[in-house]
Amino acid sequence: MAPSTISPASTSTTTLHDEASKHHAEALAAQPNVNPGVPGIPYFIPQHKTSPGTAYPSNTKTPTLFQPLTIRSVTLKNRIVVAPMCQYSVAATGPTTGVLTPYHIATLGHYALKGAALVFIEATSVQYNGRISPNDSGLWSDAQIDGIKSVADFVHAQGALLGIQLAHAGRKASxxxxWIGGGHDGRRRNGMRATKDVGGWGPGGVVGPSGGKEMIWDGxxxxxxxxGFWEPRELTLQEIQEMIEDWKSAAIRSVRAGVDVIxxxxxxxxxxHxxxxxxxxxxxxxxxxxxxxRTRLVREIITAxxxxxxxxxxxxxxxxxxxxLEGSDVEKAAGGSWDVESTIKLAKLLPDLGVDLLDASSGGNYRSQNTSQFTIKDYQTKNAGRIRxxxxxxxxxxxIGAVGLITDAEQARDLVEEREATIGEEAQAAHEVTDAEQGRDPHADVVLVARQFMREPEWVLRVGHKLGVDVAWPSQFLRVRFPKL
Incomplete structure (x- = not known):
């Protein structure tokens, strides 16, 4: 697929609106007892006196979880990040294919309103055939910029930052x-192929590093x-170069859309992967x-x-x-797998390539992976600590960002808190050498939380309350804020 082109942005209408909004806000601000709106937004949003999720000054030490973190020129007001979560809620066909809608303002915006420092848009494909499903978001076209900008405007109005996860699904696409064909819980365990009549791209359109029947994800x-999966076709060298250019183009569009983090x-x-x-x-x-x-593609994409x-x-x-897959027959047959040692080796190269944070997740590349994920809460965070x-x-x-089954206030706090090891931890470290430093150093610098925000959009406010941290609430919700402990 040839890389798409980017046309110059048309800013005349936006500029006129921004100027009008600015003058209106200045006029309101000059009047006593008037709540000025946030400038630059095409509708009125009250200006919060303090950005929700920000910890107020206290006589006691604020947990690291609620301390600001500056990365390059961007500052997170706390260390809680909403991880990307696929919503399968955009048009699959027509002129709005891949375009974010008011649904995404409602969901992502609510996390920002309730105090998250950084909110990520779901996996957003850099190519038409790189979406997991036809209903996934994309950024391969200029036509998809405004949908993201609408989300960015609302998120910024709440004092939060907006991130975007640029992606390509490879052999797991289409x-x-x-929830289509799924059970009562909305999940079809083995997936379901999206055919061309429902916006999919079927045989020939699904690609990967290697092709053939043996590369079908579910076998x-x-x-x-x-x-539930299509047989992938092996990418040519020319297609790989076009792919890299499309990542670059999507990054440019992200900047134009007002995204803060990629x-x-x-x-x-x-x-x-x-x-x-x-x-x-x-x-x-x-x-x-x-x-x-094998790491050449990711290094070239990062550089681009x-x-x-x-x-x-x-x-x-x-x-x-x-x-x-460590020790499995699959690993033995392949002559290896991607493991923690491989990640550490790559992680040491990342700073020189311009990467600021490694978001440490796991799994997903082979159907018979052997893990206790979803049952043991530190199934990923220990790896994050070792890498750090x-x-x-x-x-x-x-x-380093920790992600995976982070649901409790104390758990989130301890992942990023620097602390002295207890006697019990020191004794345990004598038996577990790899954990010796982790008794003192934090496992991560930020926590990325996904499912818990779906259950509790106000999770940041709840965590602050549970930890005894006085954090700012949204202006419109002050009457229902949790009482001080």
């Missing part, structure tokens, strides 16, 4: 939304009605084989994106720190 070919999605079995792993990358050219070759975004804009990378420790010992500056 699936139906998970079921297209004749099997229980199969994350590159290289986890969960999607395209970049497929290139990283010897389980899914069988190429014999410069993009396959050795560690250097970094070259077109502002110097002060943070760049994040999400990685699956392990595929959970080893990168720090290398003398490299790389922030």
């Amino acid at each position: 699936q139906a939304a998970p 079921k070919d297209e004749s099997d009605p229980e199969g 994350e590159i999605h290289a986890a969960h079995g999607y395209l970049i 497929q290139f990283l792993s010897p389980v899914t990358n069988k190429r014999t050219d410069k993009y396959g084989g050795s560690f250097e070759n 994106v970094r070259s077109v975004i502002p110097e002060g804009m943070p760049l994040l990378l999400r990685l699956s720190t392990t595929e959970w 420790k080893e990168v720090k010992e290398e003398g490299k500056k790389l922030l």
Whole structure:
């Protein structure tokens, strides 16, 4: 697929509106007892006196979780980030394909209103055929910029930052939304192929580092009605170069849309992860084989994106720190897998490439991964702590984000808090050498929370209350704020 072009932005109407909004806000601000609106928004939004989620000054030490964090030119008011969550809620066909809607303002905006420091838009494809489903968001066209800008305007009006996760699904693309054909919980365990008649791109349009029936994610070919994934086609060298250009173009559009932070999605079995792993990358050219070759694509994408975004804009990378295949027959047959050691080796290269934070997730690249995820809460955060420790010992500056089953206030606090090891921890460290420093150092610098925000959009406010931190609430919700403990 050829890289798309970017046309110059038309700003005349926007500029006139912004000027009018600015003068109106200045006039209101000059009057006593008047709540001025946020300038630059095409509708009235009250200006919060203090941005929700901000900790007020206190006589006691504020937990690190509620202390600001500056990354390049951007400052997070606290360390709580809303992780990208696919919503499968955009048009699959027509002129608004891949365009965010008021639904995304309602959901993402509410997390910002209730105090999250940084809110991420879901995985957003850099190419038409890179979406997980036809109903996923995209940024391969200028026509998709305004939808993101609408979300950015609202999020910024609440004093929060907006991030976008740029992605390509690779061999896991062209699936139906998970609740289609699903059970009472809205999930179809094995997925369901999205055919062309529902906006999918079916055979020939799904791509990966390697192709063929053996690369179908669930191992079921297209004749099997229980199969949920398409057979991928191997990308050509020319298509890989076009892919890199499309990541660059999507990054430019992100900046134009008002996004504050960009994350590159290289986890969960999607395209970049497929290139990283010897389980899914069988190429014999410069993009396959050795560690250097398998990491070439992600390094080239990072370099391309970094070259077109502002110097002060943070760049994040999400990685699956392990595929959970260690010691398996799959790993033995492939001659290896992507594991924590591989992640650490790549992580040490990231600061010099311009990456500021590693978002440490796991899994998703092979159907029979062996993990206790969703049952043990530290199934990922221990890996994050180990990576942070080893990168720090290398003398490299790389922030680490912890993600996965972070639901409790104390759990979130402890992940980012620097503290002295207790006697019990020191004794345990004598038996578990790899955890010796983790008794004192934090596992991560920020926490990325997903599902818990769906359950409790006000989670930041609840966590602040539980930890005894006096945090600012939205102006419109002050009458119902939690009483001080």
